[in-house]
Amino acid sequence: MLRVVCASANPHKVAEIFELIGGTLDLVARPTDLIETKETELTLVGNARLKAVAVCQATGLPALADDTGLEVDALNGAPGVLTARFAGVNATDAENRSKLLDELKDKPRSARFRTIALLLFADGREIVAQGVCEGSIATSQRGERGFGYDAVFIPSLGNGRTFAEMSIEEKHLLSHRGLAFRSLAKSLKELPTS
Numbered sequence: 001m002l003r004v005v006c007a008s009a010n011p012h013k014v015a016e017i018f019e020l021i022g023g024t025l026d027l028v029a030r031p032t033d034l035i036e037t038k039e040t041e042l043t044l045v046g047n048a049r050l051k052a053v054a055v056c057q058a059t060g061l062p063a064l065a066d067d068t069g070l071e072v073d074a075l076n077g078a079p080g081v082l083t084a085r086f087a088g089v090n091a092t093d094a095e096n097r098s099k100l101l102d103e104l105k106d107k108p109r110s111a112r113f114r115t116i117a118l119l120l121f122a123d124g125r126e127i128v129a130q131g132v133c134e135g136s137i138a139t140s141q142r143g144e145r146g147f148g149y150d151a152v153f154i155p156s157l158g159n160g161r162t163f164a165e166m167s168i169e170e171k172h173l174l175s176h177r178g179l180a181f182r183s184l185a186k187s188l189k190e191l192p193t194s
Contacts, residue, residue: 001026002188004119007055007065009036012147013177017066020172020181024188027064034058044069044081044116045128052120060122068115068176070149072100072137074107083149097141097152109137113153113176117184127187131179138162146171 003026008014018027037054039047047067055063069080079086079100087095112134119127134156141151143164150163155174163171172178 002062003028004062004064005030005055005059007037007051007063013066016172016177017064017181019168020178021064021185024185025064028061030055031058039067039081039084042081044114045118047081048116048118048128049120049126052118052126056120056122062119062121064117064119066115066117066177066180068113070100070111070113070153072104072109072111074109075103093148097149100137100149100152101140104137109139111135111137111153113149115176115180117177117180119184119188127184127191129180129183129187131176131181131183133174133176133179 006014006017006027007030008017009030014029021027034055037051039050041047041050044067048065051067052063052065055065067081068083070083071077071080084096085091087099112132115131117129117131135154135158136156138152138154143151143162143166145166145168146164150171152162154160154162157174158166158170163175
């Protein structure tokens, strides 16, 4: 099994990635002394690549990175690449959700989550997969599970519930991250072995 370093420093994301792709790769945690990569690119692919390159160079092993954006139609696709920093550089998840709900007062609420999963090999080859989950933004926060925007995002196929109101298994089945990492796992199985 291919040994790969998980590039994310977000413990919630890391847990989800391990649950989604753990049986396909031998995933190891990123080194604790590695400085978090600044996400300075204008695209999700660019930011995922930055993180993967940093971890691959530091460890000499293939690196698995991802980046996710929440795209709200009424906000012209924002917060997009700034999803984690929507309310400011050091904003908490709660602050980001509050800002989003404030910005959407009296506006349409259609939105989607988009995740890019990128596996970078030490020789520079990469596999890029995308997962998109269509949905809408709730008018208030609902549910106790999850992180980030889970308490305000209602996936179109979720029977009106937010991700935070679903079991972990239900969320993984529908979520952008689940779709992206299942697609990546499929691409890995299709790689020629030599």
